[in-house]
Amino acid sequence: METLSHARISRTVRFRLLLAFLLSAFLLPANAQSDVIDRLELAFANGASDSVIAELHGILRAPGTSRTSRFEACMLMAECWYQRQSMEQFNAWNDSAGTLLNSKDEERWARVEVNRCRYANFFVKPEQAIVWGNSALARYRHAGDRTTWKHAYEIYQALG
Secondary structure: HHHHHHHHHHHHHHHHHHHHHHHHHHHOHHHHHHHHHHHHHHHHHOOOOHHHHHHHHHHHHOOOOHHHHHHHHHHHHHHHHHHHHOOOHHHHHHHHHOOOOOOOOHHHHHHHHHHHHHHHHHHHOHHHHHHHHHHHHHHHOOOHHHHHHHHHHHHHHHHH
16 A cells, blocks of 8 residues: 555656646746756856756757757856866857857857857967957957957956
């Protein structure tokens, strides 16, 4: 009898978890999805990169995820791999983020190009790093939001 009630509880818990996942993946508005990315960025900063990678894979597989959330998830995934110095994975996730952008999204393109600069710098290709860094600075300069200049330090940090 105890086994039956344990199995019933287990099914109930699994159903609730599945329901919570489906609601979060398909029905949450875009700003709620960005809250998830913000939470994952904080977890990454606190050193939980393994669990962050696992959750990011779930976000990226969910068909209801907004394009913006997919971009942010790819960028965070790239950071996770950069931390691990797996530069091929870093570059692949950065390029995946780039494929989600339209040509007019200057600030996000600048972030992608900053990562390309970091990639070139890691492999000691200073000429290519400078090209990507200058391109990112030009995009930041043309971005609609002037506060994006705060990210320019990343370029100088990458060029070391």
